[in-house]
Amino acid sequence: MRKTQMKLGLSMRYLGYHDAAWRHPEVPPGGATDFKYFLNSARIAERGKFDMVFFADGIGIRADDNPPGSLARSNRNAELEPLTLLSALAASTSHIGLVSTASTTYNEPFHIARKFASLDNISGGRAGWNIVTSWSEQEAWNFSRDAHLDYDTRYDRAKEFVDVVTGLWDSWEADAFVHDKASGQFYDPAKLHVLNHRGKHFSVRGPLNAPPTPQGRPILVQAGAAEQGQEIAAANADVVYAAQVDLAGAKAYYAGLKARMAKYGRAPDLLKVMPAVTTIVGRTRAEAQAKFDQLQELIDPLVGLASLFNAFGDLSGHPLDGPVPEPVNAKVRSIAYNMWNLAQRENLTIRQFYQKKSAGSGGLLLKGTAEDVADVMEQWIDEEAADGFNLTPTHLPHGAEDFVELVVPELRRRGRFRSEYESTTLRGNLGLPEYVNRHTAGRQRTALASD
Template structure:
């Protein structure tokens, strides 16, 4: 195996495809987004190709306002499997690949999260990862006895304390606390039990966690969020950061900032690993790749396209979709960081509303590439070798085809250049990621 630095690669599997029109493609199997066997088969394929991890984002609501009217009924993002339940089932069908899922710090309690992810780590033999996010949508608030979401500052302050509590609970027991001394009658050594007794602004949690120390010591922590508060949480706690950068210049700035913040907090080593999201349209030729892209783009329903823009543009249904983006009429406050970057791109390119929602749909707000294996891997290698990424979170436009394209085109080219492994280096996710 090569000893040179190699990429980390994750596969995002939510919705069985990230393109907004994937469900309309002739090859998409209706109902696969709630079909365990479909996810199991893709996970096994990803493991056979030695990917670091599979990843499920999550939200605890149908996150949409049906604006423009009728948009929700044209969107596939309204029925899915709860990710920890799903990953526990996948854990029993796999042996090496990392299993990462989102759990929000806004609408969970720390004890629940600590216990569930510790259990997944035990079930999987040390492959669990928790993606830390705050919830931003009012639709989620309405499902948890609230009429609107928490304010940004409160959400992030709660999240920072939440992660501290979870990590404290994971450290309730030392690794050798459970003696199982049958002759002496002692099940655990009380000197190796540590009761948390946390009392803070948001949480009072006594502990201990009713789970022994996990195979990894603690599950891997992943973070996704580009705000200043999110970056601080990532720098302090995260082992992996999923980022969204449209340009290599922005990616390098983000990469350097996160590494510097982590170092400033006394962290050493490579963590946090930065893995920008990327959607790939790849073919044996440029024409073949373009045809794959064009087929999906032609299936975008305008209602679904406008709904994609609603979060950061508001309702644009009263404007000509083939006219310019009405920047002066857009909401000026509360635009999420992803939206701000896309709007800057739209202004720079003088995009129409249709062109903007097509741009958003193609990469599900993230970056996308269309090309041959050589051209795409050229781009990935440039990011990897110039301080923009430690690897990538692959967000395929459609599964299982997206994983097959990785297997047929991208991974052979990465391996030919010595940029990706041919086997797992160990049995835990930490070992796979090269973490202490």
């Protein structure tokens, strides 16, 4: 029986996902605002035949100076706007998917529909939108709000937001633009559809003033673990970017999410679950450990405590070598309790926990040889805990280079990852079926019924 191949993405925010990444001697500290720095990382991922590069995003500096003095020691402040960056990357890459976060709380559906449709056209069918609701008060303050919207309101708005965006993407059927110079007809009016949406949060007439896209519509990615977010993913998403730290939890999440899809008339294979994984890989285990130790030694204690603040609040009044307290009023409850449960299982102190947290993205952390890393990744695929992984490297470009040079060949040797791209579109490389415009599909169903 043919072994299931996995999907791979590279998350490229800032300088990597280790809190001390900017202090690594080989990392340019100003790289997060340097296009060439990101282009180099994207080309490494494309050389490795990754499915996509992925940019998380926040519309503001999502941190306070807690504990005092920590903010000035972090590199997570100034960065490039990701859609602008991805549009530039599109012209310098040829196959790799280009996925960015965009908030449903601090945007309007028409803007998002137009921007991602444009990126899909510019890139030849490689765009993806990561749907998030945002969570920080800092973002609210940048958009004329004193406080962030509550959970239920954010997700209610997000559901309608996605409905409007996908409706706008279907404004034009694929063959609407006939461009007939002889007759003077530019488009077929029967294949233009005005949305006329009126809902609780939005009133959007349409149509979208962007042409049909090479993928039919951009890929939809969802990264929230909350109940409402999982429903949005089950109904709409092509990819879920998950944060799971152990096999049992990942299997439960995977099974639960796929089971939700049936009520929306969707087959489980239409959704690819890709947990975050941070890898520290060497040709020997000792080499991998040395790489890890070098970064760990660069963690500033204030930055370590700051990394826990959004989940646990200010822990500077607790003994660093004491237990991790239960979250109180966490900004993102699902993430906070995933973190706390991990600390309980492993009996970690606050110091040990911020060291562990500082090492990656809060997801799976793997350290060792290529064989060690591939063993775990293969197990997660075989036991239906994942369809692939989103690599969140400790530091860029080195974490990506190590993975492409060492782990990718091992995955190929095992028949677990491609040697060449199967398609020029992100949808095709993910193994997803061609998207058919809803109006075209309706016309086809009517024609079949009348035969």
